[in-house]
Amino acid sequence: MKTKFLSNILLTLIWVFLTGGYEFNNFLFGFILSFIILWILSGSKDKSSTKYFKIIPRIISFILFFIWELTKANIQVAYEVVTPKFSMKPGIVALPLDAKSDLEITLLANLITLTPGTLALDVSTDRSVLYVHAMYVMDKKEFIADIKQGFERRLLEILR
Numbered sequence: 001m002k003t004k005f006l007s008n009i010l011l012t013l014i015w016v017f018l019t020g021g022y023e024f025n026n027f028l029f030g031f032i033l034s035f036i037i038l039w040i041l042s043g044s045k046d047k048s049s050t051k052y053f054k055i056i057p058r059i060i061s062f063i064l065f066f067i068w069e070l071t072k073a074n075i076q077v078a079y080e081v082v083t084p085k086f087s088m089k090p091g092i093v094a095l096p097l098d099a100k101s102d103l104e105i106t107l108l109a110n111l112i113t114l115t116p117g118t119l120a121l122d123v124s125t126d127r128s129v130l131y132v133h134a135m136y137v138m139d140k141k142e143f144i145a146d147i148k149q150g151f152e153r154r155l156l157e158i159l160r
Contacts (some may be wrong), residue, residue: 008031008034008038011030011034059158061154062154064156070114074119074135077135089135089136089137091140093144094129095130096129097152098148099152104155105130
């Protein structure tokens with residue numbers, strides 16, 4: 001997988017140097033173009049190449065998803081600050097975890113904390129539950145489902 005990524009970067013740099021455009025858009029286009037070329041040339045010969053061609057779209061999708069969630073949360077919190085009415089319903093929720101490793105739990109807790117209006121408080125001693133404080137907990141089951149189907153599922157697709 002490392003060789004595919006390095007090949008992708010090398011082809012991207014060759015593209016940038018040949019075109020002479022050093023803008024971000026040209027780097028991005030070169031990366032996508034070289035990704036497609038490598039995907040076509042490699043076929044499905046070995047497992048490491050198929051893993052690389054699955055993980056890069058998942059990472060891009062995760063980044064876009066996180067930006068969307070971050071934007072929604074910022075707007076929700078900003079609206080709460082600007083308006084005089086109080087529509088928060090804060091609460092602490094015990095979130096059962098599918099994430100097992102320290103890396104998975106740490107990344108999930110940090111992503112939750114980075115989103116305005118939520119804060120990862122603690123992990124149970126058996127590492128099966130993450131305690132999260134949220135400003136808007138209208139329905140605990142819905143809140144848990146949103147985190148599990150959003151952040152946790154996408155994060156585990158990348159890490160496993």
